[in-house]
Amino acid sequence: MTSGAPARERTFFGHPRGLATLFGTEMWERFSWYGLRAILATFMAASPVTGGLGMSEQTAQAVIGVYGALIYLVALPGGWVADRVLGARRAVLWGGFVIMLGHISMAIPVTTPAFVWLGLFLIVIGTGLLKPNISAMVGKLYPEDDDARRDAGFSLFYLGINLGAFIAPIVVGWLARDGRWHLGFGAAAVGMALGLTQYVRGRRHLRGVGDRPGHRLTAAERRHFTIALVSAVVLVAVAMAVWVASGTFSLDGFALVMTLVIVAVPVLYFGYILLGAHGLTEEEHARMRAYVWLFAAAAVFWMIYDLAPTVLLFFAEHRTDLNLLGLRVTPATTQSFNPLFIMVFVPVFAALWVKLGERVTAPQKFAFALFMVGLSFVVMALAARLAASGRVSVWWLVLVYLVQVFGELALSPVGLSVTTKLAPEAFKGQMLGVWFIAVSVGDAVGGQTGRLREHMSEPAYFLTLAAIALAAGAALLASAGRLRVLMREHAAHPGG
Structure with a gap:
């Protein structure tokens, strides 16, 4: 039997197979994000008797406003880290893993709010790594001169985002009803876990896209970056500690x-x-x-x-x-x-x-x-x-x-x-x-x-x-x- 032409690679609605991997990953990540978002305010304002945090609605609104703002703000450093340190593929992987840990932290059924704040912090950091870089990987699946297919590919990708956003509030809201908040948070964690599973299993279809940083830091630049990062973290931690110790700290402030x-x-x-x-x-x-x-x-x-x-x-x-x-x-x-x-x-x-x-x-x-x-x-x-x-x-x-x-x-x-x-x-x-x-x-x-x-x-x-x-x-x-x-x-x- 003579060898013929190589078998034609399977596609995803006529697009590179890697788009299916990124479509599914983003759909489940958005499921986790919009699922949490759909119950977070009511959880924060709910009475501690029903498992909530007992905030006023105005305080919950202010806190969630800052939380949402930080999600978009950290996309800038998240893109920089991928471009200079991790590469987009690893940035998405680590970002999704950190997001999942954040939802797991919030799902721990304890009365202290510490795990809630830790969970929100982890979700912000993880989303900063995942969100800008998974979109960049979609664009890189196509040749530079294939604008029409790239635009169509992004349309499919956008459909995945909104599909996850549509399903999540229904599922998570139903699970979290009657004060079962942590069950809702757990569902968001499961959603991100499913996204990670699809991402890891389908990474071979990405054909090396995002494997390496576009402009990797030199050894000297890496040292300077590490020093600057550690200094910034220490400075913020000290400022927060002083503020809390002064007795004037409040969530509204x-x-x-x-x-x-x-x-x-x-x-x-x-x-x-x-x-x-x-x-x-x-x-x-x-x-x-x-x-x-x-x-x-x-x-x-x-x-x-x-x-x-x-x-x-x-x-x-x-x-x-x-x-x-x-x-x-x-x-x-x-x-x-x-x-x-x-x-x-x-x-x-x-x-x-x-x-x-x-x-x-x-x-x-x-x-x-x-x-x-x-x-x-x-x-x-x-x-x-x-x-x-x-x-x-x-x-x-x-x-x-x-x-x-x-x-x-x-x-x-x-x-x-x-x-x-x-x-x-x-x-x-x-x-x-x-x-x-x-x-x-x-x-x-x-x-x-x-x-x-x-x-x-x-x-x-x-x-x-x-x-x-x-x-x-x-x-x-x-x-x-x-x-x-x-x-x-x-x-x-x-x-x-």
Whole structure:
């Protein structure tokens, strides 16, 4: 028998087999992340009698805001560690393992909250290693000139993210009902374990992608990095110890300090780019000034949008009749509405942007997103007013999430694209990470908005945040022409 041509390698819906490995890993990692997120606020605010931490809802909102902000902030150093020390493949492996340990820590059924804080810390560190690098590996599965298949591959990958996000709140919320919080946390740990198992078993399909760091540290650089890291850890530990010893430490105070630090990061970074001597051209300076406006608009959007796992979750728990199509659902299940609508409307919006082409600019899309998220909180204000006389239908929340998803699909994918377009040549590698800092700032500031609840009614709170978003959207829309000039798009649109 003569040997014929080598057997054709199996594919994943026409894509490299390695995409199936990364798809499954990310789906289960998102299952663990969104599963925890769906019950974390109610766990923190629940009475210790039912196994909760007994926080006020405002404190839980502030803490979760900082937690979400740190998740996005550590993506920057996580990408650097992969590029300079571990390589993307090992960064994803270790990141997933640390995330799993974090969920296991939270699942330990003890009364001390120490394991909860340790678990959240581990999840932040692990996600910083996994999240940016698994996406980078998806891109590297394809030849550089295969843009069409790469874009389609990322669409499948995005489907995996939202599939995990849709299933998790339903499963974890059901398991954690009636105070069985640690069973819910355990399910998140199992989800990450399944993701790790698929990653390890399927690594041969990755064909060496991410095996080595792109720019490995030299021996001298490694020593300097180790010294700097240890010094930073010691400095933070000493500062925290002094703060605790002073008797003035509180979770609210810690959340406020962290919010100020997070907000300072982009201020200092943009100042460094725009005021430093980096050889930027006049056009690059102009584009960066335009980008600062878009960054601020995105931060305002995420400030409201990412109140879903706190403010909207508490509303579902206390103000909503949770009968949906004849079924009684848990408050956590309402967190599945968002990813469900994303999966439904992604192809619709993708086709819409292709049809509209360059007739609608990035500032106009961002303004639309702000109008949508502002409108969603106008709806929430109406629901809150009706809830004063009794629980309202869960369909109010369905409507809120539907409107918000329209905004997200106008801002989130467009933001990544415009970041790449406007980034100065000297900072292109960093700017995608900077885009995620907008989410970080929005989450942190959104957590602090709970302080307003102490001074106003619930409908007034929703209307205040809606007014901020609508005003920001109006300002951005009014400035769209000026921003288009700064972005150097005016030459292509002489009639605009």
